[in-house]
Amino acid sequence: MTGRNRTVLVGIGGWDGAAEAVRWAARLAAGRDLELELVHCLQTAVPAGFAGPGPLFEDAPADGGRRAPLGEDLAAPFGDASPVRGEVYSDSAPDLLIDRSRDARMVVLGRTGTDGFAGMLAGAAVAAVVSNAGCPVVVVRGRGGDGPVPLDGPVAVGVDTSPNSEAAIAAAFEEASFRQVPLVAVHAWADVVCDAIERTARPVPERETQRQPVEERLLAQRLDGWQEKYPDVEVRRKLVRDRPRQVLLDESERAQLMVVGTRGRGGFAGMLLGSTSQALIHHSACPVLVVRPEARR
The missing domain is CATH 3.40.50.620 (HUPs)
Known part of the structure; x- marks a missing residue:
C-alpha cells in the first residue's frame, strides 16, 4: 500500500x-x-x-x-x-x-x-x-459469516482477462508479500453458454471447449510481471472450469483474505457490483478486499 x-x-x-x-x-x-x-x-x-x-x-x-x-x-x-x-x-x-x-x-x-x-x-x-x-x-467477514475472522491461510485473488483485475492482482501480491503467505491465483471459466431465448444453459460443443491451454497461458501472462516484482511470494495457480463466483466462495473457506476487482462506475450504476464481488461481500468466509481500477493503492 x-x-x-x-x-x-x-x-x-x-x-x-x-x-x-x-x-x-x-x-x-x-x-x-x-x-x-x-x-x-x-x-x-x-x-x-x-x-x-x-x-x-x-x-x-x-x-x-x-x-x-x-x-x-x-x-x-x-x-x-x-x-x-x-x-x-x-x-x-x-x-x-x-x-x-x-x-x-x-x-x-x-x-x-x-x-x-x-x-x-x-x-x-x-x-x-x-x-x-x-x-x-x-x-x-469470518467463517460462517459471523464466525471467527481467519488470521492464517493464503491470500487468494480472482483473476480474469479484463483490465479490471490488474489492480486486484497488484493488491493481492502486496498483501501476500507483507503477510509472508502464499498467493492463490484463481481463474475460472465455464463451458456453458446461456440461450437467451429459452433462458437455459446448454453445453458448448466439444470443439469449442478446447480452451484449457489458452486459459493457462492467459493466467500466466497476467501473473508474470508481478511474480518478478514479488519473488518472495509463492504463487499457486488454480484454473477451474466452473463459475468464478462459486470457485472463489469455496476458496474463501481456506484463505485469510480474498482480493477481487469490481466494475463499479460511480453513481447509481456504480452501486451495481459485478455478481462475483456482490456474492463475496455477502457470503465470503474470510475478509474481502475489493479494488476498483480507479482506486489503485
Whole structure:
C-alpha cells in the first residue's frame, strides 16, 4: 500500500460485525505503522419511498457518543504504534466514507446485515461504499459469516482477462508479500453458454471447449510481471472450469483474505457490483478486499 495517505478508515456504525472490523483494521494499522480512524455516523441513508419514523434517531447522539470510544477500546490492545482517532459525524455514512476515502489508504467495514429492513439498509450502504470509494475497501467477514475472522491461510485473488483485475492482482501480491503467505491465483471459466431465448444453459460443443491451454497461458501472462516484482511470494495457480463466483466462495473457506476487482462506475450504476464481488461481500468466509481500477493503492 504505497503512495497514499497513511490513514485506515473504519466505519463502525450501521454494519454488523463492527467490532471484528475494528480489530482487523487495528492489526493491519499496527503492523504497517499506519494511523487508524474510527468513523461513526448518526444518519442512515434511507432508500426513496421509505419513511423512517422520527423516534428511530432520537437517541442517535448519545449512541454515537458511546460507539466511538468503544471502537478505540477495541483497537487499544494492538499497541501504541498506530495512532487511533474516533470521530462522530452527523452525515450519511456512505457519503462520508466515500468522500473521506479519496485521501485514505483503505476503508474497512463490518459484514453486512442480513435480517429485515436494517439488513437491507446495511447491505445497500456497504455496496455503495465498495462501488464508489476512492481507495480499496475491505469487508470483514469470518467463517460462517459471523464466525471467527481467519488470521492464517493464503491470500487468494480472482483473476480474469479484463483490465479490471490488474489492480486486484497488484493488491493481492502486496498483501501476500507483507503477510509472508502464499498467493492463490484463481481463474475460472465455464463451458456453458446461456440461450437467451429459452433462458437455459446448454453445453458448448466439444470443439469449442478446447480452451484449457489458452486459459493457462492467459493466467500466466497476467501473473508474470508481478511474480518478478514479488519473488518472495509463492504463487499457486488454480484454473477451474466452473463459475468464478462459486470457485472463489469455496476458496474463501481456506484463505485469510480474498482480493477481487469490481466494475463499479460511480453513481447509481456504480452501486451495481459485478455478481462475483456482490456474492463475496455477502457470503465470503474470510475478509474481502475489493479494488476498483480507479482506486489503485
